[in-house]
Amino acid sequence: MLIFVCIFYNQLNNLTAPTNIVGCYYPLGLWINMKLIMRSEFDNLRLNDQHAFDVDRNGDKQVVKIYAGNKLIAKKVTHKKSIRYFAVKEYKDYLVDLS
Numbered sequence: 001m002l003i004f005v006c007i008f009y010n011q012l013n014n015l016t017a018p019t020n021i022v023g024c025y026y027p028l029g030l031w032i033n034m035k036l037i038m039r040s041e042f043d044n045l046r047l048n049d050q051h052a053f054d055v056d057r058n059g060d061k062q063v064v065k066i067y068a069g070n071k072l073i074a075k076k077v078t079h080k081k082s083i084r085y086f087a088v089k090e091y092k093d094y095l096v097d098l099s
Contacts, residue, residue, distance in 0.1 A: 034086040041087070041091070044095050045074045047098055048094070050068065051067060053066045063075055073088050075087075
């Protein structure tokens with residue numbers, strides 16, 4: 001199981017950066033840039049039978065991670081009343097027609 005630490009750029013050393021970009025650092029030295037996506041796109045990824053998802057909860061914060069194989073492709077971060085959806089740049093390659 002891959003363990004990673006997610007860092008919001010705007011909270012790192014008081015750097016000013018777009019709040020719609022988040023990075024994930026894997027212990028293997030791989031840095032993954034993620035961007036904001038719409039809820040419908042996240043639901044499309046989540047409802048795909050070929051993808052697996054995992055839920056982590058810690059106090060007021062909940063993170064739902066979606067994997068294609070062993071690769072993290074999207075996540076939903078819920079903190080109190082705020083909900084944000086993130087995905088890797090090539091997330092559109094994983095979208096399917098569910099109708």
